[in-house]
Amino acid sequence: MAPQPLTETDIAEALSGLPGWTLEENRLVRSYGFDGHLPAVAMLVHIAAIHEEMDHHADLALGYNRLGVAVHTHSAGGRVTELDTRLARRIEEIAAGHGAR
Ligand SMILES: C[C@H](O)[C@H](O)[C@H]1CNC2=NC(N)=NC(=O)C2=N1
Numbered sequence: 001m002a003p004q005p006l007t008e009t010d011i012a013e014a015l016s017g018l019p020g021w022t023l024e025e026n027r028l029v030r031s032y033g034f035d036g037h038l039p040a041v042a043m044l045v046h047i048a049a050i051h052e053e054m055d056h057h058a059d060l061a062l063g064y065n066r067l068g069v070a071v072h073t074h075s076a077g078g079r080v081t082e083l084d085t086r087l088a089r090r091i092e093e094i095a096a097g098h099g100a101r
Pocket residue numbers: 055056057058071072073074075076
């Protein structure tokens with residue numbers, strides 16, 4: 001069965017456990033800052049590995065010392081699903097190890 005869009009209540013509950021993440025235009029978004037470029041690149045590569053493991057992919061925007069992450073589910077009409085909250089949590093778990101703030 002295709003993943004179903006979460007309700008506003010479900011999303012609010014998920015966001016309460018995801019500090020720094022917000023809902024913008026039907027996407028869960030977060031911007032991370034780093035002490036330079038390579039730590040941002042390293043986290044991007046780590047996230048790419050998680051994407052492949054989960055078969056679920058965020059949109060990533062790499063800057064000099066910033067990494068923007070936006071997650072939504074294409075197959076749910078671009079809405080937020082359980083897959084997105086799961087991916088956001090996986091990304092949060094690795095953030096501190098990359099010096100992200
Ligand atoms: C065939 C493959 O499982 C799909 O294309 C996956 C890949 N990654 C995906 N990522 C996201 N964000 N949404 C999807 O619907 C999606 N679908």
